[in-house]
Amino acid sequence: DVKVTQSSRYLVKRTGEKVFLECVQDMDHENMFWYRQDPGLGLRLIYFSYDVKMKEKGDIPEGYSVSREKKERFSLILESASTNQTSMYLCASSLPGDYGYTFGSGTRLTVV
Amino acid sequence: SQQGEEDPQALSIQEGENATMNCSYKTSINNLQWYRQNSGRGLVHLILIRSNEREKHSGRLRVTLDTSKKSSSLLITASRAADTASYFCATEGLTGGGNKLTFGTGTQLKVEL
Numbered sequence A: 001d002v003k004v005t006q007s008s009r010y011l012v013k014r015t016g017e018k019v020f021l022e023c024v025q026d027m028d029h030e031n032m033f034w035y036r037q038d039p040g041l042g043l044r045l046i047y048f049s050y051d052v053k054m055k056e057k058g059d060i061p062e063g064y065s066v067s068r069e070k071k072e073r074f075s076l077i078l079e080s081a082s083t084n085q086t087s088m089y090l091c092a093s094s095l096p097g098d099y100g101y102t103f104g105s106g107t108r109l110t111v112v
Numbered sequence B: 001s002q003q004g005e006e007d008p009q010a011l012s013i014q015e016g017e018n019a020t021m022n023c024s025y026k027t028s029i030n031n032l033q034w035y036r037q038n039s040g041r042g043l044v045h046l047i048l049i050r051s052n053e054r055e056k057h058s059g060r061l062r063v064t065l066d067t068s069k070k071s072s073s074l075l076i077t078a079s080r081a082a083d084t085a086s087y088f089c090a091t092e093g094l095t096g097g098g099n100k101l102t103f104g105t106g107t108q109l110k111v112e113l
Helices: none
Strands: A004-006 A010-013 A019-021 A023-025 A031-038 A042-049 A064-070 A073-078 A087-094 A107-111 B005-007 B010-014 B019-024 B029-037 B043-050 B055-058 B061-066 B071-076 B085-093 B101-103 B107-112
Touching: A004 A087, A010 A019, A019 A107, A023 A031, A023 A087, A031 A064, A031 A073, A042 A064, A042 A073, A042 B085, A042 B101, A073 A087, B005 B085, B010 B019, B019 B085, B019 B107, B029 B061, B029 B071, B043 B055, B043 B061, B043 B071, B071 B085
Parallel strands: A010 A107, B010 B107
Antiparallel strands: A004 A023, A019 A073, A023 A073, A031 A042, A031 A087, A064 A073, A087 A107, B005 B019, B019 B071, B029 B043, B029 B085, B055 B061, B061 B071, B085 B101, B085 B107
16 A cells, blocks of 8 residues: 655644654655645645755745655755644655645644 | 635535535646545545546546636535545646645535434
């Protein structure tokens, strides 16, 4: 069964901490994405990557960075966590072209 | 920016009834996709319809696309309690690359026994 695995289901961090959210896929997908989901706002794209070492800003990249050193792994980094980054974070991957995304189960991050 | 807007925001029906959800979007698209999300979990891809297609079926799902009105609908026939979930439309625009999707805010469907 193909999978996108997010390292943590729930995470609690303190304001100002550097936070790493890890995502690994086993489908050899070129594209990988990070979204955050907030009530009433739907899913918003933070960053995406269409190849190893390539990254593109999404709609809300401020306060975040990403790393893609290997094809299967896409990491989201919160440089200095703030309370307004409390959210559900969803990782997804896809093949190039007209294909749907495969999502991970999400990481619910709380910044206190 | 939100590309898709689903309507209604919430829908409650009885098991066996049909459920229809609508999605409107703003800019030209390459394809439109529908996803389901069970409470607090990741999204599951349901169906993809290309911009040159008008209708597509998958099991109990029927999707229509009207690019002149920039709208789509998702019909779930003979609904079951297990269909209770949030449903999102997502559009892939013509520019930007990387097959990135813009999601709407979702329709919460509740199917009651």
